[in-house]
Amino acid sequence: xxxxxRVYIDxxxxxxxxxEDAARYREPLDRLSKDGLFGACDAxxxxxxxxxxxxxxYLGVWLDLAEPERIL
Numbered sequence: 441x442x443x444x445x446r447v448y449i450d451x452x453x454x455x456x457x458x459x460e461d462a463a464r465y466r467e468p469l470d471r472l473s474k475d476g477l478f479g480a481c482d483a484x485x486x487x488x489x490x491x492x493x494x495x496x497x498y499l500g501v502w503l504d505l506a507e508p509e510r511i512l
Contacts, residue, residue, distance in 0.1 A: 443463045445461070445462040447501060449485065457503075465511075471511075479511065481503050483503050487499045
């Protein structure tokens, strides 16, 4: 997907924005990138435990994103 936007936490790739959000944020993020900058926001990671059988439980990342038109 040409609009894909990766999400990193402390340099670790943890996911992508939804296709809908990526399409909205791609242009302002490209503008930042051309100036050698990147987007950043507050985030919360929720979940994360190992179940009795050793399998891992679901982790989710919630991003506090500014509206795309507010990105410099």
